[in-house]
Amino acid sequence: MLRQPPHHLLACPTCQADTNNGFTPEQQNCTACGQQFFDLQGMPCWFDVGLAQQQLWESLYALAIKSGQNNLERNRQRNLSDMLPSSVKRIHNMDAVNNSIVEAMDVLLNDMGLNKTVHPEFANYDPSRMLQYFELLLRDWAWDGAQHQAESENARELERISAAHKAIDKPLGDTWVIGAGAGRLSADIHHHLKPSHTIALDTNPVLISCAHRLVAQQKPWQLPEIHPGPQLGIPLTKVWPMNAPSYTNMDTWYAVAGNAWRPPLKQHSFDTLITPWFMDVNGREVRDLIGQVQKYLKPGGVWINTGPLLYGPDITDMHRYSHEEIIELLEVAGFEVIYQNKVQSPYLDTPLSEEKRIEQIWTFAAVAPSEFPPTYADINPPAWIVLPHLPIPTNQTFNTHGNPVLEHLVAQVNGTTCINDIADIMRPNLGEDKNPLEVVRGAFLEYLLK
Known part of the structure; x- marks a missing residue:
C-alpha cells in the first residue's frame, strides 16, 4: 500500500503541477507532463x-553487490x-563480517522490491x-543500545531541535526534513x-529504505x-540489531x-523546514539553499x-560562508533569526572505538517573512542580485x-520574476559551457545597472 503524504x-x-492540475499520486504519474513515478514497498x-x-x-x-562479492573473492x-593462527582467525572473521555487510544490504534492497x-x-x-553514509545507519538505529540513552548522538540532536522549537514557541505543523538520511x-x-505531518526526504536508496523499513513497516534488520x-x-x-523505538502516532510520518x-x-x-547536517554537504551554495527553503515555506x-x-x-x-555571513544573508531574504546556539558534540561515536570526533554544531531557528517578496534592505549590490531567488522590483531603473x-x-x-527565472529562460540560448545564472547576473551588474 502506497504511504503517500496528504x-x-x-x-x-x-513540472510542479499540483494534485488539482495533473499530478495523481495514487497512479504515480502526472498527466500535465506525462512523467511516470514508482514506489518501493509503499515508499x-x-x-x-x-x-x-x-x-x-x-x-x-x-x-555494489557485485563489487562486494569480487572484493571477498x-x-x-x-x-x-x-x-x-590467531591472525588468520582474525582475518577470516573480518572476511565473514564483510560478507555479512554485503548480505545485509542485499536483504534491505531486495526486500524493498528493487531488482x-x-x-x-x-x-x-x-x-x-x-554506501557513502554507511555509519549513519548505525548511528541512527544501532549504537543507542550500547550507550546511555541520554548521551547518545540521537538524543543530543533531538535536544538541539527541541530547544530551537521552544524558542519559536509555535506548533511545527506540516514539516519537511530535508536530507533526512x-x-x-x-x-x-x-x-x-x-x-501535523512529517516528510522525511532523502535521495540515498539505502538510507531512506532503512528509515521506511524500521519506522513505517516496523520490520527489524541487522547490520x-x-x-x-x-x-x-x-x-x-x-x-x-536494528529496531525503531516504541514510537506512537507515526501514521502521519512519511519516508x-x-x-x-x-x-x-x-x-x-x-x-x-528542518535541515539537519545538510547546509554544507548538499552540493549547492548556501544562497541556493536559502532560496529553496523560502520557496517551500x-x-x-x-x-x-x-x-x-x-x-x-x-x-x-568564495562560497564558504561564515556563520555571520549566513545570518546576514537570511536577513537580506527577510528572515528574522530568533534563536542561535553553538555546542561541541561527538560525531559518529561508535562503541567500537574510544576515539571520538568532535564537531562544532550550529543550530538556528529563523522565521520567514510574512509576505513575499519581503521589503528589501538598502544594500549594494541590490538584494535581488545577492539572492537571485528574490523578485526584481519593477521600480528598478535599467540602462x-x-x-x-x-x-x-x-x-x-x-x-515576480527573479534572476533565476530569467536564467532558465536564457538557458536554451547559451552554450553548455556557460552558466546561465552567472551570465544573467553579470549582464545586470555590468550593463543594466550602470
Whole structure:
C-alpha cells in the first residue's frame, strides 16, 4: 500500500503541477507532463527524472553487490601461510563480517522490491556512493543500545531541535526534513514534538529504505560493523540489531525518496523546514539553499537548521560562508533569526572505538517573512542580485544602451520574476559551457545597472 503524504503537500517534481492540475499520486504519474513515478514497498520514489531513477538505483544495487562479492573473492585468494593462527582467525572473521555487510544490504534492497539489473546507461557508475553514509545507519538505529540513552548522538540532536522549537514557541505543523538520511531524527521529532505531518526526504536508496523499513513497516534488520583500527579491550566487529523505538502516532510520518532540489512537494505549503547536517554537504551554495527553503515555506514559516559548516570540495572558497555571513544573508531574504546556539558534540561515536570526533554544531531557528517578496534592505549590490531567488522590483531603473539582448532581459522583469527565472529562460540560448545564472547576473551588474 502506497504511504503517500496528504495531497495539499504534493506536486509533480518534474513540472510542479499540483494534485488539482495533473499530478495523481495514487497512479504515480502526472498527466500535465506525462512523467511516470514508482514506489518501493509503499515508499514513494518520486524524482523529476521519473522511472530513470529506478533504473539508476537498480544498476547501483547490482554493481555494489557485485563489487562486494569480487572484493571477498580476492580476499579468499590471499596467502596467509606466514601468519599466526590467531591472525588468520582474525582475518577470516573480518572476511565473514564483510560478507555479512554485503548480505545485509542485499536483504534491505531486495526486500524493498528493487531488482539487481545493470542498465547500459549506468553501467560505468560508481556504486560506492550508495554506501557513502554507511555509519549513519548505525548511528541512527544501532549504537543507542550500547550507550546511555541520554548521551547518545540521537538524543543530543533531538535536544538541539527541541530547544530551537521552544524558542519559536509555535506548533511545527506540516514539516519537511530535508536530507533526512536514515530517518532517526525525523522520527524522533515526529514522536516527541508532534508535527501535523512529517516528510522525511532523502535521495540515498539505502538510507531512506532503512528509515521506511524500521519506522513505517516496523520490520527489524541487522547490520554488522567493522572498525578499521584495533582498540584494546574492544572487539573489531559486531553485528548490531536494528529496531525503531516504541514510537506512537507515526501514521502521519512519511519516508519519501526524492531530490531536495526538485522535490515532489508543493511550494509554500510547509509550516516548518528542518535541515539537519545538510547546509554544507548538499552540493549547492548556501544562497541556493536559502532560496529553496523560502520557496517551500509558507509566509511566516520556520526554518530550523543544525549541523557544522564543513564545506566539501565542490564548494569554492568564495562560497564558504561564515556563520555571520549566513545570518546576514537570511536577513537580506527577510528572515528574522530568533534563536542561535553553538555546542561541541561527538560525531559518529561508535562503541567500537574510544576515539571520538568532535564537531562544532550550529543550530538556528529563523522565521520567514510574512509576505513575499519581503521589503528589501538598502544594500549594494541590490538584494535581488545577492539572492537571485528574490523578485526584481519593477521600480528598478535599467540602462539597456539600446542593446536588443539587454532589452529582452529587461522585458522579463514584471515584479515576480527573479534572476533565476530569467536564467532558465536564457538557458536554451547559451552554450553548455556557460552558466546561465552567472551570465544573467553579470549582464545586470555590468550593463543594466550602470
